[in-house]
Amino acid sequence: MKQIDVCLTPELLHLHTVENTIVVVADVFRATSCMVTAFAYGVNSIIPVATIEECRDWQERGYLAAAERNAQRVDGFELDNSPFTYMDEQIRGANVAMTTTNGTLAITKSRSAVKVLVGSFLNLDAIARFLQSERYDVMVLCAGWKGRVNMEDTLFAGALVDRLKDSYAMAEDSAIMSWRLYCQGKDNLPSYLANSSHIRRLQRLGIQKDITYCLQHDLYDVVPVLRGNALVSMQV
Amino acid sequence: MKQIDVCLTPELLHLHTVENTIVVVADVFRATSCMVTAFAYGVNSIIPVATIEECRDWQERGYLAAAERNAQRVDGFELDNSPFTYMDEQIRGANVAMTTTNGTLAITKSRSAVKVLVGSFLNLDAIARFLQSERYDVMVLCAGWKGRVNMEDTLFAGALVDRLKDSYAMAEDSAIMSWRLYCQGKDNLPSYLANSSHIRRLQRLGIQKDITYCLQHDLYDVVPVLRGNALVSMQV
Numbered sequence: 001m002k003q004i005d006v007c008l009t010p011e012l013l014h015l016h017t018v019e020n021t022i023v024v025v026a027d028v029f030r031a032t033s034c035m036v037t038a039f040a041y042g043v044n045s046i047i048p049v050a051t052i053e054e055c056r057d058w059q060e061r062g063y064l065a066a067a068e069r070n071a072q073r074v075d076g077f078e079l080d081n082s083p084f085t086y087m088d089e090q091i092r093g094a095n096v097a098m099t100t101t102n103g104t105l106a107i108t109k110s111r112s113a114v115k116v117l118v119g120s121f122l123n124l125d126a127i128a129r130f131l132q133s134e135r136y137d138v139m140v141l142c143a144g145w146k147g148r149v150n151m152e153d154t155l156f157a158g159a160l161v162d163r164l165k166d167s168y169a170m171a172e173d174s175a176i177m178s179w180r181l182y183c184q185g186k187d188n189l190p191s192y193l194a195n196s197s198h199i200r201r202l203q204r205l206g207i208q209k210d211i212t213y214c215l216q217h218d219l220y221d222v223v224p225v226l227r228g229n230a231l232v233s234m235q236v
Numbered sequence: 237m238k239q240i241d242v243c244l245t246p247e248l249l250h251l252h253t254v255e256n257t258i259v260v261v262a263d264v265f266r267a268t269s270c271m272v273t274a275f276a277y278g279v280n281s282i283i284p285v286a287t288i289e290e291c292r293d294w295q296e297r298g299y300l301a302a303a304e305r306n307a308q309r310v311d312g313f314e315l316d317n318s319p320f321t322y323m324d325e326q327i328r329g330a331n332v333a334m335t336t337t338n339g340t341l342a343i344t345k346s347r348s349a350v351k352v353l354v355g356s357f358l359n360l361d362a363i364a365r366f367l368q369s370e371r372y373d374v375m376v377l378c379a380g381w382k383g384r385v386n387m388e389d390t391l392f393a394g395a396l397v398d399r400l401k402d403s404y405a406m407a408e409d410s411a412i413m414s415w416r417l418y419c420q421g422k423d424n425l426p427s428y429l430a431n432s433s434h435i436r437r438l439q440r441l442g443i444q445k446d447i448t449y450c451l452q453h454d455l456y457d458v459v460p461v462l463r464g465n466a467l468v469s470m471q472v
Contacts, residue, residue, distance in 0.1 A: 008385060012247055015383045147251045149244060151409040173387040173432050181413060184420050196409050 003137045004164055005171035006157040006178045009144035010106045022136045023113040024127060026120060026156040027143035029198050030081055031068070031103025033120040033214040035231060037083040040122075040220035042092035045230040048104035049097055058097030064090070066098045071201055082210050095230075102143035107226060110141055116226035121156060121189075125218040128163035130234070138168065140178075151181075151196035152214075155189065158182025159217070189215045239373045240400055241407035242393040242414045245380035246342045258372045259349040260363060262356060262392040263379035265434050266317055267304070267339025269356040269450040271467060273319040276358075276456035278328035281466040284340035285333055294333030300326070302334040307437055318446050331466075338379040343462060346377055354460035354467060357392060357425075361454040364399035366470070374404065376414075387417075387432035388450075391425065394418025395453070425451045 007016045026032055035046055049055050052067050052074055059065035059077065066079035073080050078090075081100065098104060110116045114136050119127045131138055140160055142153035158178035161170060170176050185192030190212060193199050202211055223234045243252045262268055271282055285291050288303050288310055295301035295313065302315035315321050317336065334340060346352045350372050355363045367374055376396055378389035394414035397406060406412050421428030426448060429435050438447055459470045 008244070009248070011251065012245070012384070015247065145409075148248070148408060149410050149413070151413060154409075154413065170431070172384060173381075173390075173434070174385050176431055177385070177387060177390060177413075177417060180417060180420060184416060195406070195412055198409070 001169045002135070002167065003171040004161055004168040004175055005137065005139040006161070006174040007139055007141045008149040008154060008174050009142060009147055010109050011144070011147040013109055013141065016139055018110055018113045018139065020136060021113050021139050022115045022117065022131060022134060023110040023139050023141050024117045024119040024160065025103065025106045025110060025141045025143065026153045027100065027103030027106060028120055028152040028156050028214055029202060030083060030210055030214055031098070031100040031143065032118045033122055034066070034081060034083045034086055035098070035118045035224055036120045036123045036220055036222055038086040038091055038096060039222040039224050039233040041087055043086070044093050044095050045232050046096045046098055046224070047230045048107045049099045050105060050108060052099055055097050055099045063095045063097045066096060068100045070101060071205055082207065083213055084210070102145060106141050106143040107231075111226070118224035118231060119156060119160065121159065121215055121217050122219045123222050124156070124159055124163065126221045126223050128160060130223045131164060132167060138164070145198055150198050151193055152198060154178050155182050155185060155193070159186070237405045238371070238403065239407040240397055240404040240411055241373065241375040242397070242410040243375055243377045244385040244390060244410050245378060245383055246345050247380070247383040249345055249377065252375055254346055254349045254375065256372060257349050257375045258351045258353065258367060258370060259346040259375050259377050260353045260355040260396065261339065261342045261346060261377045261379065262389045263336065263339030263342060264356055264388040264392050264450055265438060266319060266446055266450055267334070267336040267379065268354045269358055270302070270317060270319045270322055271334070271354045271460055272356045272359045272456055272458060274322040274327055274332060275458040275460050275469040277323055279322070280329050280331050281468050282332045282334055282460070283466045284343045285335045286341060286344060288335055291333050291335045299331050299333045302332060304336045306337060307441055318443065319449055320446070338381060342377050342379040343467075347462070352462035355392060355396065357395065357451055357453050358455045359458050360392070360395055360399065362457045362459050364396060366459045367400060368403060374400070381434055386434050387429055388434060390414050391418050391421060391429070395422070
């Protein structure tokens with residue numbers, strides 16, 4: 001039986017096996033939800049970069065650019081870190097460079113995997129169906145918050161475990177814990193997450209609309225995958 | 237309001253604040269449950285050491301010694317890593333040196349805290365009452381399994397959050413997650429833990445009796461605390 005493992009934060013990645021594994025990176029609020037939305041609206045590619053300077057370099061070469069630090073937009077870039085920014089005609093066929101506090105680092109840290117996919121509640125079903133058709137073990141890498149675990153990415157991991165549980169064994173306690181939390185909260189995720197630290201952080205920034213949007217399941221049939229240094233959309 | 241934080245594994249300790257904090261170390265299966273049992277049976281002190289060699293050094297100086305690796309007893313030492321070993325007359329007034337796979341390292345890593353306490357379900361109420369009388373924030377350090385998170389220590393953290401929740405704010409998502417898991421499982425912890433990785437590991441070793449014992453709440457009124465290099469019993 002294939003296995004599904006959950007790494008609760010990139011700080012624990014060295015304890016998990018990435019080789020011979022398909023990694024699904026989740027940064028639900030909001031990096032991977034933005035990426036999935038962008039692909040649903042026809043973006044050509046997204047290059048995840050580590051620094052704001054690199055982002056600026058790509059911008060000078062004609063890329064659209066998005067930079068976020070501490071949940072806030074960095075000035076001088078076209079795109080916001082809100083998924084609604086990506087629902088725009090300028091996105092279609094564009095190449096984007098993106099740097100975020102947690103999500104882009106999690107993606108670049110997973111490079112040695114068989115494949116690196118971008119997951120969110122928005123494309124949960126598409127991810128699950130794609131994985132079912134593959135023969136590899138799966139690891140969900142939760143982006144967390146500055147190295148710490150967070151609730152929303154753990155819940156996404158639990159949601160994917162839930163979708164795959166008939167054909168994948170849960171590798172370790174982190175997978176079981178994520179799954180149990182998701183089962184407890186799934187009937188009302190917005191309320192279940194209401195006390196979480198990142199929700200409080202985002203609510204201070206006044207973006208309740210983004211939160212509600214990012215918690216919707218199965219909105220888009222896209223599976224972004226890392227090819228070289230860029231994410232592209234895989235057809236499923 | 238005081239805060240309660242949960243560090244899910246010693247690998248994440250650098251992201252948490254130990255200074256000005258009381259740390260409660262939990263290695264429920266079975267190091268801290270053994271320690272609490274030993275103090276309930278009158279041990280004088282327990283020195284947690286990192287290596288089997290150090291353990292042997294203390295043994296040569298007249299200490300009773302206990303060494304565990306990979307959930308199994310190491311030959312040549314008086315004490316087992318089962319809590320039942322410590323329910324013995326030879327324990328009364330004795331000084332013990334102990335090394336375990338996860339628990340003793342977690343204790344020594346927390347040295348810079350205001351106080352380092354040893355927690356388990358067996359002394360949950362004693363720990364909670366002691367903390368209520370103190371003015372410091374609390375951090376539960378789950379010993380985990382070789383750096384990974386585990387279910388049983390996370391559940392202990394959640395149990396302590398549950399006991400303290402009226403007078404302590406939950407610091408971050410790890411505290412909320414632990415508490416939610418405990419609330420979900422508390423009515424039948426043995427069954428809730430039945431699929432966890434360490435339970436499976438221990439059951440292969442045939443020690444169901446230890447598991448059942450270690451999950452009992454509030455059996456002993458002892459609070460082991462680190463003084464210098466040794467744990468001693470604090471009266472509460």
